[in-house]
Amino acid sequence: MLRSMLIPAVLIAPHCLTAAEKVSATNFYVVNQEQISAGEDVFWKEDNYGTYTVDEGPIDPxxxxxxxxGFGGPSGVSGGGVCVYGEEEDTFTMRWEVVAFGVNNWRIVSSTGKYSGMTGSGTTKTRVASKFLALPHRISxxxxxxxxxxRD
Incomplete structure (x- = not known):
């Protein structure tokens, strides 16, 4: 009995799995950040909205x-958060953690719609778009x- 159940599972399994693909994308957003003095450090919190483009990978812009x-100061930067990509029923959520100033590690923690079941991880590098814009912008x-x- 176990053997008869195992054979269909072995035949179906390869159709359910997909090899990981390289992804490369860029976020563009207006910075909405608040900073509060915390002794030698600064506590920061942000809630940034924007758009993203895709250079490579199986996702849509x-x-x-x-x-x-998180916190930042003489001893370095620590913190983390989430980014939600997409809209309506087709979204994926990336959890990120600060590694160093402007550098994060990320991993996919949830996904819906056409992204349902997506997994992944990687790194992010963030920079300021221009110090001379009316509103500060970031590019990640x-x-x-x-x-x-x-998908069948």
Whole structure:
């Protein structure tokens, strides 16, 4: 009995798995950040909205919202948050953690719609778009690997 159940599972399994694909994308957003003095450090919290473009990978460009908080000061920067990509029923959520100033590690923690079942991880590097704009902007380049389950 076990053997007869195992054979269909072995035959179906390869159709459910997809190899990881390289992903490379860029977030563009207006910075909405608050800073509060915390002794020698500063506590920061942000809630940034914007868009993202895709250079490579199995995802579509769209809207992004990144929310996070942490501390920064003479001893370095720590913190993390989430970014939600897409809209309506087709979204994926990336959890990120600060590694150093302007550098984060990320991993996909949830996904819905056409991204349902997506996994992945990688790194992000963030920079200021221009100090001379009326509102401060950030650009975050992120790359890594993502895998989407095969769809029939």
């Amino acid at each position: 769209g809207f992004v919202r990144c929310v996070g908080s 380049d992120w790359e890594g690997e993502v895998a989407l389950p095969a």
